[in-house]
Amino acid sequence: MKEIAAIRHRATLQEDLSGRLAALTRRKRLRSLEPRAGSDFASNDYLGLATSPELGQAARDAIARGVPVGAGASRLLRGTHSEHDLLEQEAAAFFGAEAALYFAGGFIANAAIFATLPQRGDLIVHDELIHASAHDGMRLSKAEAVAARHNDAQAVEDAIRAWRAHGGTGRPWIAVESLYSMDGDIAPLDDLMVIADRHDGVMVIDEAHATGVFGPSGRGLGAHLEGRSNVVSLHTCGKALGVAGGIVCGPRIVRDYLVNRCRPLIYATAPSPLTAAVVRAALTVCATDTQRRAALRSRIVRAGTLFAELTGRPATGTQILPVVIGRDEAALAVAASLMANGFDVRAIRPPTVPEGTARLRICLTLNVDDHTTNAMFAALHEALGDALP
């Protein structure tokens, strides 16, 4: 009888979840999926490749030569298609790594790196602003994880030294984004590499927002570090490359280990071969079309000047320009006003960014022209009023 009474008092799933959503609504944190509208200042399609004739043609060509839409099985069973092999060979050659492994998404690829490679007894020192995908991978890892202050190489070294002083005997892993997704700033990769070398550690560089935009031929900000025996990098394919997926680059032994031990690779259907074929084309565009990158880079310079004038804050020097406003409601109101004027600028709220730092995340892409960019900044000036702290 007692049990039945307890069951009666337990909230139903509907009550439980709607209560949680109501709490998010009260805190102005409720999210919903909105259709795309207005000029693109919100996507990561930095080079405008997602809708490009080149990639559309690559998809048609791949279909015409019989590339299947679905892989049908795990990579370890019947799922490996020649398009996966070719993409991985070409990606390794392009990025300058010994080997590459293609996953269906950047998120799962990044989580897989951290869940699989660091071992019990190791230490992962990660930047405090590292992406959610790294956090989820670290949660699955048996290694200890500790945050270091954003872009503070000394804090990373201090964490490693403190761990060693307390008897840490494993391997340190340093986890960073080369270009931070919500702040648009750049990691001190060379300083961190020296620290990794000094402590017999490994660098894991998430190039998600730099691939295709920075580095020689768009190979990323850590291009000069690729090929080293203690560097693993992630190049996502759904942002500047305009398609989907994530390519893990690193020493061949790392690839072999992932093939044997990485659960999201072993127990999942392989990525679409058709998508792999289009990513191959995206890498070719990246390697050969210098014009798109040059156009984006000059947009970054011009828009950066406007941004600095308007906000009184230095521009990031990258295609990601955050306007930190602070309060969630204020950031939402400015974004709504820009949306009403036809500019797709999104407010980013905690927990994606730290408490009290709700912001607009302005992305520069080749999907809009300079005239529209100038008009957006004029509207932003108007909408901001005295919203800036």
Ligand code: PMP
């Ligand atoms: N890393 C970073 C830094 C990202 O910003 C993202 C995407 N938001 C990912 C990884 C995940 O990549 P994908 O979108 O390809 O899953």
